[in-house]
Amino acid sequence: MKTVLACAARLEHDFERFRQLHPGLLELYSEIHLACRAETLWEHTAAFRALRRVHVTVAAPGQRNWRFLTVQKALEFPCDLVHYADFDHLLRWSLNSPAELAATLEQFRRADCTLVGRSPASMARYARAITETEAVVNQVLSHLLGHPTDVCSGTRGFSRRAAEHLVAHSRPENDPLGTDAEWPVLLHAAGFAVRTVWVDGLSWLLPTHQGTGDDEASQRQREAYDQDPTHWAFRVQVARRIVGSGLEAFKWAADPARAEP
Numbered sequence: 001m002k003t004v005l006a007c008a009a010r011l012e013h014d015f016e017r018f019r020q021l022h023p024g025l026l027e028l029y030s031e032i033h034l035a036c037r038a039e040t041l042w043e044h045t046a047a048f049r050a051l052r053r054v055h056v057t058v059a060a061p062g063q064r065n066w067r068f069l070t071v072q073k074a075l076e077f078p079c080d081l082v083h084y085a086d087f088d089h090l091l092r093w094s095l096n097s098p099a100e101l102a103a104t105l106e107q108f109r110r111a112d113c114t115l116v117g118r119s120p121a122s123m124a125r126y127a128r129a130i131t132e133t134e135a136v137v138n139q140v141l142s143h144l145l146g147h148p149t150d151v152c153s154g155t156r157g158f159s160r161r162a163a164e165h166l167v168a169h170s171r172p173e174n175d176p177l178g179t180d181a182e183w184p185v186l187l188h189a190a191g192f193a194v195r196t197v198w199v200d201g202l203s204w205l206l207p208t209h210q211g212t213g214d215d216e217a218s219q220r221q222r223e224a225y226d227q228d229p230t231h232w233a234f235r236v237q238v239a240r241r242i243v244g245s246g247l248e249a250f251k252w253a254a255d256p257a258r259a260e261p
Contacts, residue, residue, distance in 0.1 A: 001081060002030040003105060003157075006074035008066035008176070009034045009087035011044040011056070018087075021094050022051055028105055031077045034087065035059060035070035065176040072167050075160070081108050082163040086154035089202060093155070097201025104199055108157030112192035113184055116157070117150030118202050125203035125214065127225040129232045133239040140243050141181050144250055145188050149196040151180045152242065162192050177238055178245025185246050189253030 032054045038061045045056045134152040141151045188194045
């Protein structure tokens with residue numbers, strides 16, 4: 001089966017790491033599509049485009065939902081599966097746990113939508129401002145989807161049919177963070193199979209920081225992040241946006257007179 005990797009990316013931070021991982025990623029994916037913000041410099045997009053089977057789409061000015069854009073563009077390639085991932089998350093996963101990433105891609109064959117959930121070991125590599133606010137999101141979405149889940153990991157797999165449904169029934173102007181909840185809710189409501197697999201290899205770091213998530217430097221980064229109250233306030237707002245998008249999608253799907261969400 002052909003799988004296309006579709007990522008929303010800030011290309012200015014990650015070229016060298018991606019270049020090193022690129023040969024291994026080509027063993028997993030038939031094509032790699034990256035969508036980035038309109039302000040991305042030409043030299044950054046050119047460096048990525050020079051690599052084999054890597055395609056870059058620059059968003060139009062004012063277009064902020066790169067997640068929608070990259071899934072839409074991924075469907076232009078022949079594929080059976082689309083793996084959406086936030087670029088920085090994907091690179092750390094590929095670096096720290098390549099065998100687990102490959103095994104998870106095999107799991108994508110078993111459902112139309114596979115949400116990649118973070119195990120307790122994985123969650124331990126995240127700042128508390130993130131884990132404690134996302135716990136509320138996941139409690140709500142677990143109720144809506146009917147099984148324990150984690151929608152906030154920044155990575156999930158779709159059958160081609162499911163990805164086509166999302167592109168047809170979501171909107172490019174919708175809140176990009178809200179797609180964490182909006183997409184699985186739309187698919188669940190339409191009768192697609194939605195399941196969750198749990199992994200140990202995901203971790204969190206600020207884009208400008210390096211580390212594995214397990215080392216002392218990463219721990220210091222998490223502690224520093226949690227000490228800033230503005231980060232907690234921001235993460236509360238992120239959680240509110242994700243839950244709000246999920247509830248809006250749920251209400252839209254349940255309305256027999258619905259228009260496009």
